[in-house]
Amino acid sequence: MNAPAASCLIEPDRLRARLGAAAQAFALEVLPECESTSTLLLDRARGGAPSGSLLVADRQTAGRGRRGRQWLSSPAASLTFSLLWRFPGGLARLAGLSLAVGVALVQALEQYGIAGLGLKWPNDLLLDGGKLAGVLVELESGPREVLAVIGIGLNLQLPPTGEGEFLHPPAALAQVIEPLPERHHLLAQLLIALADVLGRFDAGGFAVLRDEWQARHAWQERPVRLLDELCAERAGICLGADRDGALLLRTETGVERCFSGDVSLRRA
Ligand code: BTN
Numbered sequence: 001m002n003a004p005a006a007s008c009l010i011e012p013d014r015l016r017a018r019l020g021a022a023a024q025a026f027a028l029e030v031l032p033e034c035e036s037t038s039t040l041l042l043d044r045a046r047g048g049a050p051s052g053s054l055l056v057a058d059r060q061t062a063g064r065g066r067r068g069r070q071w072l073s074s075p076a077a078s079l080t081f082s083l084l085w086r087f088p089g090g091l092a093r094l095a096g097l098s099l100a101v102g103v104a105l106v107q108a109l110e111q112y113g114i115a116g117l118g119l120k121w122p123n124d125l126l127l128d129g130g131k132l133a134g135v136l137v138e139l140e141s142g143p144r145e146v147l148a149v150i151g152i153g154l155n156l157q158l159p160p161t162g163e164g165e166f167l168h169p170p171a172a173l174a175q176v177i178e179p180l181p182e183r184h185h186l187l188a189q190l191l192i193a194l195a196d197v198l199g200r201f202d203a204g205g206f207a208v209l210r211d212e213w214q215a216r217h218a219w220q221e222r223p224v225r226l227l228d229e230l231c232a233e234r235a236g237i238c239l240g241a242d243r244d245g246a247l248l249l250r251t252e253t254g255v256e257r258c259f260s261g262d263v264s265l266r267r268a
Helices: 012-025 037-046 095-111 185-203 210-215
Strands: 029-032 055-059 076-090 117-120 125-126 130-141 146-154 224-228 232-240 247-251 254-258 262-265
Touching: 012 117, 012 185, 029 037, 037 055, 037 130, 037 146, 076 185, 076 247, 095 117, 095 125, 095 146, 095 210, 117 146, 146 185, 210 232, 224 247, 232 254, 254 262
Parallel strands: 029 055
Antiparallel strands: 055 076, 076 146, 117 125, 125 130, 130 146, 224 232, 224 262, 232 247, 247 254
């Protein structure tokens, strides 16, 4: 006799019911544990998994963040999932995708009446200056399409003090909503917003979402420094993102467009 499947915090049927008509956009799978939902989904994507494939895991043993960082999370305290989306055409069309994902997340959470949400270039969701969620977008291009694995980690509860090293102090939904939204309801709202935003992005690129991003940009007109992959540092006033998703930095020599790096606030 087969052992019964381990139960997970997300039950696919309950999630489908919450998704309503949007359920058809997703192929759901939930796991009690995996190394990383993004690593596993990338593997599945290479094997032909359909657009809309969604992997939700209670626990990740090797969660990954941007730029090779670790992503630490624990089951009850977070929501961790990855979504595969296939876009026809070439890589250039996907400039600004991670910013578009941020717009979807913030719009979904705004429905709970949360104040203090903001977006930080390129893909952090902030709550009162702390990091509420991280987005990891990984792209692979084929002859006719680009596949995007969009990994999202959302903090429901604050991690215990002393756990992990953070570029930003962490923030959690529990700091601002009591009781927390029901987990299936919350994930469904995030997925419905993602399906809508990804559809609009597919049709018009980041340009059609830029105003929505700018309106929620946490560091507009603030002094920042940008550290790029080569550790070159640039300082200036942050003007948000352009139509291609590049960061606009007003420096002494004019407005520069930046395509990669980590931005931090500079003390005035
Ligand atoms: C960041 O560095 O801010 C991005 C963090 C992304 C974490 C999520 S959790 C679900 C998915 N699986 C991973 O291994 N990483 C992403």
